[in-house]
Amino acid sequence: MITLEAFAEEVEAYLSAHYPRAARAERKAFAWGEGSDEVRLFQEPDPETEADALPAIRAWRRGLWEAGLGWITGPAEHGGRGLSGAHQRAFERVARGYQVPGDAMLTIGLGMVAPTILAHGTDAQRERYLTGLYSGEYIGCQLFSEPGAGSDLASLSTKAVRGEDGNWRLSGQKVWTSGAHLADIGEIICRTSDGPRHRNLTAFVLDMHAPGVTVRPLRQMTGGAAFNEVFLDDVVVPDTDRLGEVGEGWRVAITTLANERNAIGATGFGGTGLLSTDRIAALVRHCDLAGDPVVRRAFGELMVALRVARYNQQVLAARARAGEAPGPEAGLNKMALSDNMAHLGRFVTDVLGPRAVVDTGEWGTYAWTSLVLGAPGYRIGGGTDEVLKNSIAQRVLGLPRPS
Template sequence: MTPTIDEFVDGARRFLGTVADGRNGSAGAGPVKSRYALFSGSTDEELSAAVEYQRAAFDAGFGWITGAADRGGAGLPAAYERAFSAAEREFPIPSKGPLSVSLGMVAPTLAQFGSPEAERKWLTGLRRADVIGCQLFSEPAAGSDLAAVRTKAVPHAAGGEWTLNGQKVWTSGAHYSDIGIALTRTSDGPRHKNLTAFVVDMRAPGVEVRPLRQITGAADFNEVFLTDVTLPDWCRLGEIGEGWSVAIAMLMHERNAIGGSSSGGSGLFRMDDLAAWIADLGRHENPAVIEAFAKVYSGVTSAKAMRRRADANLKANGVPGPEMSLGKLALTANLQALGELVTVVLGPRLVADTGAPRTYAWSEFVLSVPGMRIGGGTDEIHRNTVAERVLRLPKDTPVRH
């Protein structure tokens, strides 16, 4: 018997109360962190905490709420998943950041395009965090122009297998991932019709992961080298030559996940917590602070409205649409507004470490905000997507010299 939403949320809150991370403080107070950053890397402890939480959620029936019951899912409508996400924000649970690509991008793409063998081998494991996935898309010469990837996949003459050779870069979490979804070139045919996607075993011979050290000292991104990596044909996602469709779908799933962060899915946008923090610092009556807070509040509220509309479209069509680009743009704008609020609230304490909690800890966040204009697709690419695919404006006319 399907529970009502209220019954479901009551059960979710009981579960969340048993797994909330007491080290992060009470649910109402919000976490007191030693640093706030968008690209800080995931420590082994953070990864372990995320995996442990996801497994507990899965085993309790909350790890794959819309998934089929025969695969370990709860078989409930998407409204229940949204209700659980809202309940999660009431509790100081471990960050699921280390699993964001795996759960938000790799799992839904595999479910949409994977062969029966690939689904059986990896899909349930991805949802339970027994398997972790990454995205093998960007290359040194193919960033925003993803269709220009040079990594090649060549079929064996006898059939049934492929050999991959190439290099990927800026791969988040590759150093702790078990599988990756790779976009490859499989022919010299027309652009967008010459690509095929595969699931790559990241432990297979010929796969080498090299961390990219960031200015923060962390290494969240990686280079991945594929040298004579052999894959069975059942690792292929979709049809040969239709990898661009897989890539677009995966990017839409990415923007779907990012859109949730713009509307409060990230703990950074807990408005009650921000208001309490500002009051604790005695800055709540400052006019500049009030104006900056209002900008963040209105941005997050608007993003929630856009998110509801995007979720309605997702429910109707089954896959995320181009309006998800609005979520990415909203996230960039809301993060920038939050950075401006933090700067106004803290003043010199943002750059001078006095030892006071939640002051200098924000410095890395403010410095990392501009990077989100690139992450998940550049803002310029997303504006083009909105203009052409949402507003139906004509495409730019190429300039000929």
């Protein structure tokens, strides 16, 4: 295996030949009133802006793939480099020094769909879709939730009926589908029989450009349109695009959800970045409440919650580096995220009072509205808190199901 030093030099050589160096910004302590006062946790880009960025992202991934850097930790037999997580982190460390498009828009495809295809796909599916996803040919999305089946995914109603020609015809509606307006393929779970619950579902890889697929954006109360609803009207899917065995869709979905919750929980807000403890403390001082004993206690409780979330992330990250696949305990990260979001929203509205709902133009005050309005959504995304609590109780703690 190539040494980390030699690999870093290889990455440096490739990036320096194709991308300009990033300006080295001097790290500064947070100062109230400096820079942007936006406090956004949801990515709410304009769909047209996203579409404009796609060619550069596809070119970025294509170049990496051709250079042997597109799937650093992937198995060699499926087109990956077969290197360690340490090599992946070395790549990321070097890439931060260059102006590259990055993979933020590819999180679902590379972080959720690709691992599922690797785990459950046929050799032909792995050859086609893993190469396509990691090389930028395909952008992926996840089609699970429905208007009547969110947390209780097993009750979904989108149907897939197999015809005499062996092909499947899909009809129904999916909702809250991030990135569907950009996606080329989607991992979809459908009902394929009236058999026993959890044994009547089948997974497919869906061509998002196929006739009968309609994608419509959903406007949120925060003003963004980060999600979509997808309508399926007698969409033909060949059996070669069935993912896993017929009736085994629940097993496929569990693999995807474990990776999803791990990805969502990884942003568990441990007091870093835009939502740093320095920023929150500066807000308290700006509102002249640093001496208020009630506020001080609430601030301390919030800081403890953020730190605990960070430490739990570090434990799961260490397990991932050791080669462990994300299990049901990844739900703890996601639950910490939604709890901390709600906790932070309550804290800042208590501190700001009327300034949280009236835009006076004062820096760093009304800007928190986006966070406060968006925070409740995290209790739903990636599985509701109630579902995750049941999963952790039964699959981690070994508690019996309620009678």
